[in-house]
Amino acid sequence: MNIARRTMNAPALAAVYERAWRPALFYLASGRTTAADRRDAVRTLRLGGAQRVLDIACGPGNFTRYLSNSLSGDGYAVGLDYSAPMLARAVADNAGPRVGYLRGDARHLPFADGSFDAVCCFGALYLIPDPIAATREMIRVLAPGGRIAITTSHRADTPFGYASRVVGGWSGLRVFDNDTFPRLFAEAGLVDIDQQVHRVLQYLSATRPA
Ligand SMILES: C[S@@+](CC[C@H](N)C(=O)[O-])C[C@H]1O[C@@H](n2cnc3c(N)ncnc32)[C@H](O)[C@@H]1O
Incomplete structure (x- = not known):
């Protein structure tokens, strides 16, 4: 198990x-606050009503519960x-009440x-040993008409991007090319593919056709 994965299993990290x-780290990597990321997650996933939401690699549930706040009726977030x-x-x-x-x-x-x-995975694909298989699994469990959103690393050709690749390689974090996820989404038949790059992170969303 590499340093990055070991760190995620440490109770001390879970606590803070x-x-x-x-x-701190996501602001450094993207220039964005957690509040902005949360609001954008609800917007890009088009949450509301009795939807079923899956938050992959949820960590301490810091997005899961927030996402569930947009649901009502029989809606829930896992x-x-x-x-x-x-x-x-x-x-x-x-x-x-709507979280598990x-x-x-x-x-x-x-x-x-x-x-x-709706299926999302924020800040984790770069830690997962086979991130492409994990993304295909997300698409498999997505219902027709459903929305997918991910946040992951991005190979930026800047000094900051180069430094992040060095640190990433040393710690076991992967850094993805610009076209890896847009191409994977398109090959899986997803539409409305949107990609935003913020420093060394990329934010993608798409729809599975109804
Ligand atoms: C940096 S946290 C992300 C938490 C949250 N999604 C966020 O954006 O703040 C990464 C999480 O990925 C989880 N993770 C890593 N590999 C995984 C796998 N193969 N399956 C499920 N979770 C995994 C880790 O346990 C960790 O909790």
Whole structure:
């Protein structure tokens, strides 16, 4: 297990992730605040009503509960993560009437095809050993007409981008090319593909045709 994956399994990180680690590191990497990322997640996933939402690699549930706040009726959000310490924090800090958490591997989702109206994965594909398989799994469980959104690393040709690649390579984080995910989405038949680059992070969203 590399440094990045070991870190995600540390109870000490789980304890500070939502309040300190994520806001600081993601602001440095993208220039964006967690509040802006949360608002954009709700907007790009087009959340509302009785939708079924899946948050892959949910960490301490810092997005899962926020996403569930946009739902009503029978709507619910499921957060899935591999790390037991992260899930323990999710249950302690981000429980709610429309939220549930599940331990699992993003590469083999325990859900039937088309089970969710919205599927997201923020800040984790660069940690997952087979990120392409994990993305295909996200698309598989997405219902026709559903929305997908991801945030991951981006290969920027700047000094900052070069430094991030060096740190990434050393720690075990992957850095993705500009066209990896747009091409994967298009090959899977997704439409309305949108890609935004902020410093060394990329934000993508798309729709599975109805
Ligand atoms: C940096 S946190 C992201 C938390 C949250 N999504 C966010 O954007 O702040 C990355 C999470 O990915 C999880 N993870 C890594 N590999 C995974 C896998 N194969 N399956 C499920 N979760 C995984 C880690 O346990 C960790 O909680």
